[in-house]
Amino acid sequence: MSTDFQQNPPTPSHDSIQPTHLSIWQKMLRWIFFGLGFLFLGLGFVGIFLPVLPTTPFIILATGCFAKSSERFHQWLLNHKTFGKLIKNWQERRAIPRYAKYLAWTMMTLSCAMLFYRLSHEMIWLACTTSTVCLLTTIWMARLPDA
Missing domain, CATH: 1.10.287 (Helix Hairpins)
Structure with missing residues (x-):
């Protein structure tokens, strides 16, 4: 027998936005969350300079969107020197x-x-x-x- 049938299929990368095992709707939803993550991140950045826009809620929303779409960007925000502690406090204690x-x-x-x-x-x-x-x-x- 051939060993081709016994090999494990390749696993998708954690940085990938669209793993191959997801349906088209799940892939589309991931892209939507990915886009919203960047939108909220941008609004949070603008909120640093404009008093009308709050920074913190937009960064927390961006983190939630990236948690559902991109592990790489989610980890980047969690380990960010400015926002990381804020996000971890929110996720662990809603503080x-x-x-x-x-x-x-x-x-x-x-x-x-x-x-x-x-x-x-x-x-x-x-x-x-x-x-x-x-x-x-x-x-x-x-x-x-x-x-």
Whole structure:
């Protein structure tokens, strides 16, 4: 008998985005998560410079997307010198550093105050809606443990 039938098939690489054993829908979903990971990573990077966009939630979302699509990028974020500790604290204890909470609350307050100051009376509903979302986010974040 030939030994060709006894050999093990090659296993897909961990860096591969599309292992061969997945269905077309699973492959497509992995690519979607991969794209979303880069989108959220980009938004997190922009959030470093813009007070309106928070960095931390986007980095956590990017990590979750990369966990479902690319082990290489997931490990890169987990081992990142700036974001790694933040991500590990979130994954292990759902904890956010106290300074990050204070910074987020300050920026949300300033952003909402600026909306009320700059928007016309016809657009005040937008400032109220944004303030409500920020208030709910503040309450949710206050309930999380400190890292």
